[in-house]
Amino acid sequence: MEVTDLISITTFCTHYNVPTTFINDLKDYELIEIVVTNNDNYIKTTQISEVEKLMRLHFDLNINLEGLDAVYNLLQRVENMQNQITSLNNKLRLYEDL
Template sequence: METDQLISIDIFCNHYKVEYSFVQSLREVGLIDTVIVQETQYIHLPQLQKLERMIRLHDDLDVNLEGIEVVHHLLKRVESMQSEIVSLKNRLRLYESLD
């Protein structure tokens, strides 16, 4: 498997000064996905922004793992609702242009 879109969890933890167990906990509850290549665990690069947000919640705001799950769930709902609003606005514009 190509590792150009992956970052080793060890390298990530060293760079962000995060405990390996914290990243493992996020993986165990399903907040992030990891892959194993040649006995090394990796994170997909597109997940970095989400993972950085979770680290800030944990470190800066002292939010526990359960709280991070709640925030993540709520943010996903907000994004979904924003997408639905855009879709509805586009449909409304279509109907308004028919008048």
């Protein structure tokens, strides 16, 4: 993985004004993946929107880490079900057009 696909945790935390312990806690709860390269910790740039969502839930709504874990997993299940519904609707339209 190239470093251009990663953002340093210290840079991220400085930019968003959040403690690095929050990012480490997200990793401990397996909500995000941290990549270690050259003795520095990084977040994948594809995960930034997810981390922002978790930050809003935690800091704006005061949801603790256990709650974040539950809410995040439920949101993923809802998103998966929405994708399945879209796929099934597309298949159904294919048969309705016949």
